[in-house]
Amino acid sequence: MEKTNRGSFKGSIGFVLAAAGSAVGLGNIWRFPYLAARDGGGIFLLVYLILAITFGFTMLTSETAIGRKTKQSPLTAYSKLKKGWGWLGIFASIVPFMIMPYYCVIGGWVLKYFIAFLTGQGTKTAEDTYFTGFITAQYEPIVMLLIFLLVCAVIIYVGVEGGIERFSKIIMPVLLVLVIGIAIYSLTLKSTNDAGVKVTGLQGLKVLFIPNFKGMTFKSLGMVIMDAMGQLFYSLSVAMGIMIAYGSYVKDEDNLVKAVNQIEIFDTAVAFLAGIMIIPAVYVFMGTDGMAAGPSLMFVALPKIFVAMGPIGNIVGTLFFAMVLFAAITSAISILEAIVSSLIDRFGMSRQKATIIESILALIIAVIVCLGYNVLYFEVKLPNGSVAQILDIMDYISNNVLMPVVAIGTCILVGWIVKPKTVIEELTKNGERFGRKPLYIVMIKFISPLLLVILLLMSLGIL
Ligand code: PHE
Numbered sequence: 277m278e279k280t281n282r283g284s285f286k287g288s289i290g291f292v293l294a295a296a297g298s299a300v301g302l303g304n305i306w307r308f309p310y311l312a313a314r315d316g317g318g319i320f321l322l323v324y325l326i327l328a329i330t331f332g333f334t335m336l337t338s339e340t341a342i343g344r345k346t347k348q349s350p351l352t353a354y355s356k357l358k359k360g361w362g363w364l365g366i367f368a369s370i371v372p373f374m375i376m377p378y379y380c381v382i383g384g385w386v387l388k389y390f391i392a393f394l395t396g397q398g399t400k401t402a403e404d405t406y407f408t409g410f411i412t413a414q415y416e417p418i419v420m421l422l423i424f425l426l427v428c429a430v431i432i433y434v435g436v437e438g439g440i441e442r443f444s445k446i447i448m449p450v451l452l453v454l455v456i457g458i459a460i461y462s463l464t465l466k467s468t469n470d471a472g473v474k475v476t477g478l479q480g481l482k483v484l485f486i487p488n489f490k491g492m493t494f495k496s497l498g499m500v501i502m503d504a505m506g507q508l509f510y511s512l513s514v515a516m517g518i519m520i521a522y523g524s525y526v527k528d529e530d531n532l533v534k535a536v537n538q539i540e541i542f543d544t545a546v547a548f549l550a551g552i553m554i555i556p557a558v559y560v561f562m563g564t565d566g567m568a569a570g571p572s573l574m575f576v577a578l579p580k581i582f583v584a585m586g587p588i589g590n591i592v593g594t595l596f597f598a599m600v601l602f603a604a605i606t607s608a609i610s611i612l613e614a615i616v617s618s619l620i621d622r623f624g625m626s627r628q629k630a631t632i633i634e635s636i637l638a639l640i641i642a643v644i645v646c647l648g649y650n651v652l653y654f655e656v657k658l659p660n661g662s663v664a665q666i667l668d669i670m671d672y673i674s675n676n677v678l679m680p681v682v683a684i685g686t687c688i689l690v691g692w693i694v695k696p697k698t699v700i701e702e703l704t705k706n707g708e709r710f711g712r713k714p715l716y717i718v719m720i721k722f723i724s725p726l727l728l729v730i731l732l733l734m735s736l737g738i739l
Contacts, residue, residue: 282347282620283436283627285522288530290441295340295522295535296542297444297606298513300451302382305600306574308547309484309554311507313567315500318487321548324504328544331505331727333712334719335514335683337536338690341699343523344532350517351618353524358694364685367678371516372614374674376634377641378667379611380428383604384420385411385575390597393582398590401579407572417646422639428608429635432616433628436525440609447602454599455546458592459553465560467584480559483567484551502731506675511543513607515679515686517614524617533708553596557581574600612638645670659737676735684728691721 285291312320346356351369355362388410392401400406411417431439465477509515526532558566558577561584566577582593612634619630644652648666656664658672690699696717704710733739 282524282617284525284527285441286437288526288535290437290445291522291526291530292535292538292542293448294440294444294606294610295513295519295539297448297603298518298522298610299511299539299543299607300448300546301511301513301603301607302379302386302574302600303507303511304543304547305550305554305603308507308511309551310567310573311503312484312551313555313558315503316488316492317483318485319489319492319497320500320504321485321551322487323501324508324547325544327501327504327508328540329712330715330719331724332508332512332514333536333540334716334724335509335686336512336519336540337533337703337716338686338699338720339514339519340523340526340532340536341702342686342690343520344526344528345698345702346520347524348520349524349617349621350520350614352621353520354689357698358689361685361689361693364682364689365517367685368515368517368520368682369615369618371674371678371682372518372611373634373637374670374678375516376608376611376615376638378645378670379604379608380421380425380638380642381417381645381667383424383428383601383608384417384422386597386600386604387420387424388416389575389579390594390601393590393593393597396590398579398593399583401593402583406579407575411646412649414650417649418643421642421646424605424608425635425639425642427605428612429631431605431609432612433631435627436613440613443609444606447606451599451602451606452546454595454602455549455553458596458599459549461592462553462557465557465585467560469563475560475563477556477560480556481552483559483564484555502734505727505731506735509679509683510675511547512540513610515683516611516674517618517682518610521614521617522610529706531706531708532703533710554578561585660735661737677732680728680732680735684725684732687720687725687728691725696720 285294342353342357346353348356351365354365354368389401392398431443433439463477463481466474468474513519526535554573555567558573558581561581562577578596579593582589582596585592612631615634616627616630619625619634620627645666652666654665656669658664658668660672660676662668664672690696700710700713700716730739
């Protein structure tokens with residue numbers, strides 16, 4: 277079954293940038309900052325950091341190692357690792373299959389905002405009805421998602437080295453420069469608020485970094501830990517087969533321990549930078565109230581802030597949405613690759629055929645997701661209390677239910693069935709040093725599965 281023409285990353289840098297491209301996405305830029313603001317600033321950051329170097333590292337290490345060891349896609353890797361565990365592969369491939377359509381819909385929204393700012397219409401996007409008006413429109417969201425999906429499909433069609441690796445190597449450095457540039461600019465902002473008090477970006481930075489223990493209870497700290505963990509999961513692109521697919525393209529002689537460290541650092545750095553970019557700006561123009569914007573932060577609150585910046589706001593907004601668009605594309609291609617590689621490995625399809633089939637399927641479902649905001653509109657209440665449309669339901673099932681299940685399965689398989697030594701041997705087969713080995717063993721066997729079960733029970737509304 278093993279084919280020699282599966283393709284591979286030319287070098288470790290290519291793998292690191294591609295994996296970081298997957299990891300750095302809407303989660304870092306839009307979700308991380310508002311969670312940090314909501315969950316006590318510095319407290320959240322600290323909890324997140326601790327979990328990143330323990331839990332996040334464990335998951336990322338396991339998946340990339342499984343990928344490289346088996347040289348298989350998510351759908352076929354688990355059963356190759358251990359007979360009878362193919363079901364986990366099926367679960368792990370359903371996740372990207374579910375995420376791909378709605379990720380493209382959101383990618384289309386980002387594209388729309390980028391075009392609006394680029395063509396000097398930024399002021400319009402700040403109007404109160406703009407966002408809802410756009411997503412409930414009949415055709416435009418579909419056109420935008422189609423363009424977004426097409427770009428991703430072309431990259432995947434070309435292949436691992438010429439498509440994913442080459443694209444990531446160009447885009448990721450540009451993305452980093454943009455994030456750093458906008459973050460620095462955000463810190464220099466100042467304005468006078470309604471009460472006549474001068475507020476500065478640096479004061480906003482304090483809101484992000486200084487722990488706010490006000491009203492913090494044991495229970496709310498537990499919530500912060502679970503929020504951080506859910507975020508980490510999503511942010512590192514684990515539990516959805518992606519890192520297995522990418523890991524399977526890493527050459528045997530590359531140092532996987534080092535690569536995993538670099539991916540972690542890249543992802544965490546961009547999340548923190550996104551916080552530095554967004555929170556001070558929100559603070560200067562909207563005060564602490566603006567932070568409560570939650571999910572609507574990116575499409576509703578930020579445009580208002582760009583407009584408040586005056587004429588320069590159009591340029592900052594254009595650069596900002598360009599950066600978000602890059603982040604979204606490099607994430608979407610990784611989702612697509614997880615599915616395409618599965619079709620190739622399991623059914624022996626050519627890359628081209630697999631890409632076309634999956635793109636059409638994703639398109640059909642994505643159109644249904646778009647219609648969920650107009651002709652198919654309905655409201656459902658989810659177990660976690662939020663009111664949902666089609667997009668939110670798919671997001672809930674994939675992120676809150678399936679991903680924890682896949683991660684728990686991975687922990688049990690690696691920790692107790694094939695044993696951590698399988699992963700450790702893969703990581704150190706060229707004599708690499710694996711500094712966090714004792715930590716890895718404790719995490720994969722005991723702590724990670726325990727935390728994950730709690731997370732799952734909370735998502736289901738049982739805890
Ligand atoms: N990791 C990406 C982020 O932080 C999100 C993502 C989700 C990427 C699903 C791939 C698949 O936004």
